[in-house]
Amino acid sequence: MKEVFVVADNVVSPIGKTATENFEQLKKGVSGIEQHNNNFSEQPVYVSLFKENVFVKENKYTRFEQLVIASVEDALSQTDLDVINNNKTIFILSSTKGNISLLETETFDEALKEKISLPHSAKIVADHFKLANKPLIVSHACISGVLALTTAMRLLNAGLYENAIVTGADIITKFIFSGFASFQAISNEPCRPFDAERKGVTLGEAAGTIILSTNKAYSKTGIQLCGGSVSNDANHISGPSRTGEELYSAITHSLAEANMKAEEIGFISAHGTATVYNDEMEAKAFDLAGMNEIPTNSLKGYYGHTLGAAGIIESVMSLHSLNENIILPTKGFLNLGVSKNLHICSTLEKGNYSSFLKTASGFGGCNAAVVFRKS
Structure with a gap:
C-alpha cells in the first residue's frame, strides 16, 4: 500500500486568501464572523461572509466556481506538480450545496438544472486547469471534506492515481441559512464550541485545498495522511x-x-x-x-x-x-x-x-x- 503525503494547501476565507494568511490571522485571534444585515433573515445575524467581488475572475464562472478555482490555483502555485494532461492526477470536489443559490435568482429550467449540479461545476473547474481525468464529487453533509480526504487517500493507497487535488467549498445563501434556521440551530451570537453557554451554530463560507501525492519528493513537510x-x-x-x-x-x-x-x-x-x-x-x-x-x-x-x-x-x-x-x-x-x-x-x-x-x-x-x- 502506497504512502500518501501532503504536497501543498490553501484556504480562501473572509480573513485571508492563502493558508499562510489565514494561519497568521488565527494566531492573532482574528475571526471572520461579523453581524450582517442581509436577506438571510429579518433580524441581523452573525455569519462569516466574503466581501463582494473579493475573488471575481471571469463572468463565465459562478461565484462558487470562482472560489474553487481561486483555492486550487493558489495550492498548485506552491508545487512543481505538473497536473496538465496528467492522467495520474485526480480532482475531488467536496461541497454540500455548490451553485444552489442560483435557484434564488434564476428561472428553473433544464439549463439551470445542469448548472446547479455539482458534477457540472467540478467539470468546469477541471477544464479550467486542463485536468485529464473526470473529477469525483463527495457530497455527504458536513463530513464531506473529511470524507473527500479519505477517498483521496484510498485511491492513492491503491495506486489508482499518484496525485490528488482535494478541494472543499461552500457559499452561504438564504436557502442554506433558512435550513439551519428551521432547526432553530442558529446562534444569536458568534458560536462558542464546547462552552457551557453555547447557543448554536454560526455559518460561514470558504474554500480549502489539500494536494496529496504518493511521491514524497513533492512534499516540503513530509506530513502524511x-x-x-x-x-x-x-x-x-x-x-x-x-x-x-x-x-x-x-x-x-x-x-x-x-x-x-x-x-x-x-x-x-x-x-x-x-x-x-x-x-x-x-x-x-x-x-x-x-x-x-x-x-x-x-x-x-x-x-x-x-x-x-x-x-x-x-x-x-x-x-x-x-x-x-x-x-x-x-x-x-x-x-x-x-x-x-x-x-x-x-x-x-x-x-x-x-x-x-x-x-x-x-x-x-x-x-x-x-x-x-x-x-
Whole structure:
C-alpha cells in the first residue's frame, strides 16, 4: 500500500486568501464572523461572509466556481506538480450545496438544472486547469471534506492515481441559512464550541485545498495522511448519536489504519459546531477513545461552519499548527459545557506535536475521522 503525503494547501476565507494568511490571522485571534444585515433573515445575524467581488475572475464562472478555482490555483502555485494532461492526477470536489443559490435568482429550467449540479461545476473547474481525468464529487453533509480526504487517500493507497487535488467549498445563501434556521440551530451570537453557554451554530463560507501525492519528493513537510474512516449513527435525520459510539468507531478505525494508539495523537481538531447535541456527542466519543487529556480545539469560532469546506480548511490550519508545534485556541470557549472532562484549548498552546486527529459529523448521522502525522 502506497504512502500518501501532503504536497501543498490553501484556504480562501473572509480573513485571508492563502493558508499562510489565514494561519497568521488565527494566531492573532482574528475571526471572520461579523453581524450582517442581509436577506438571510429579518433580524441581523452573525455569519462569516466574503466581501463582494473579493475573488471575481471571469463572468463565465459562478461565484462558487470562482472560489474553487481561486483555492486550487493558489495550492498548485506552491508545487512543481505538473497536473496538465496528467492522467495520474485526480480532482475531488467536496461541497454540500455548490451553485444552489442560483435557484434564488434564476428561472428553473433544464439549463439551470445542469448548472446547479455539482458534477457540472467540478467539470468546469477541471477544464479550467486542463485536468485529464473526470473529477469525483463527495457530497455527504458536513463530513464531506473529511470524507473527500479519505477517498483521496484510498485511491492513492491503491495506486489508482499518484496525485490528488482535494478541494472543499461552500457559499452561504438564504436557502442554506433558512435550513439551519428551521432547526432553530442558529446562534444569536458568534458560536462558542464546547462552552457551557453555547447557543448554536454560526455559518460561514470558504474554500480549502489539500494536494496529496504518493511521491514524497513533492512534499516540503513530509506530513502524511495515514488513516481515515467513516461511520453512521442510524439514529436520526438531523440529531446525532446520544452515546458517541459511532464517531468513536470511526476514530478507532482511523487510528488502527495509521497504526497508532490514542495516546500518541498530539491534538484533536474537533468538528465542534457549538450546538448542544453535537458537542456533547463528540465529548462522549473522545471519552470512549480515552482521549480526554489530549488538547482539543474547534475552529468554528473563526470561520463559522463552512459545510463542505469545513473538513478541508480545518485540516489545513491543523497542518500549519503541526508544522509550527502550536495548537490554536477555541475562540469563544470559556467554561466546559459537556458531560465528559476534555482538554479544550482556550489559549494558544506550544509543544512538540507529531500528529493530529480531525473529526467531523453531519446530518443523517454520518461521522468521519482522519489522522495526519509527521513522517
